[in-house]
Amino acid sequence: MIIADQKPLAEIRQITSRFQKLLVVGCQECVTVCFAGGAKEVAVLSSALRMAEQIDGNPKEIVEFTSVRQCDPEYVLDLADKIAKVDAVLSMACGVGVQTVAEHFPNTFVLPALNTTSMGRNTGPGVWVETCAGCGNCILAETGAICPVARCSKSLLNGPCGGSHKGLCEISDDVPCAWAQIYERMSRLEMLATMEQIAPPKDWSTARDGGPRKRVREDLQL
């Protein structure tokens, strides 16, 4: 899922400083799961903003809501009534949600409360790590379902570099060496012969490097 983290309160206050009435809107999907922008986080941030602004002598009125999803027009358009009554929207969704709201409400100020980082998974309570780089040409079949594009710091395609030590990446002891993990899994699954095949240079045109991507399913277009 998409991983995001809340911006510092000071930054959120600075972004929203000129607006009197805010709609703080969360999302029930990824940002709920990573505890960044769900209903609970909406309530806590709204409370913190109310208190901070009251102490500084410019009390704000805050309306709280959490959408089912902020990346689909059918849920975003439902916000119309609430948006009509406020000066700005502070979206606690990922970057996609913020932009979807903005696109459907072209005359409204829509502001982000989160910094969206990556597509990733939960590895333990309170820990989320980047797992998929969205390269558009998945090679997980050749790497034992461990992605070197996302999980190798250098996105190498043919095994570890000289910096790999004790299963860890040279950049930090918190980062496992993806190729060490790939080797370990492939040997357990007896697929080492696949590892000996040299992967050619990757065609990055299917990744973000090739420009913003668009997917069309013609069979779904009426």
Place this chain on the structure above:
Amino acid sequence: MEPQVVAFCCHYCAFAAADLAGTMRLTYPANVKIIRVPCTGKADMLYLLRAFEDGADAVFVAGCLEGNCHYLEGNLRAKKRVQYLKKLLDEVGVGGERLEMFNMSAAMAQRFAEAANEMTERALRLGPSPLRKRELVEVKAQ
């Protein structure tokens, strides 16, 4: 105006300790308002924030001794929430010192009285919550 101190006390330990403090006629400030929760793990961040939004000068969460939580780790969750909120309250301008977590067993009536005394003393020392605008006068327990 008296300081408003709100205490979220777990049913199994802290609330029992508070009861015992009463039975033992230990003195603690009368302006501590006790809210009984089944476990401090139930004390949501929003309960604590709401207490401050509604004008509390100090808030404390009192639970079982670590390792002895009746619901195993509720008090550890509360501890983490209190730590998080202390930092948030500093950023907000209310002050993280107004919030604290205490641990005690049901027999530790004296500890409850200490906690109540300490948080009331902090409320007096720090002054009324910036969300309130009135002077504070200490109310001595009868």
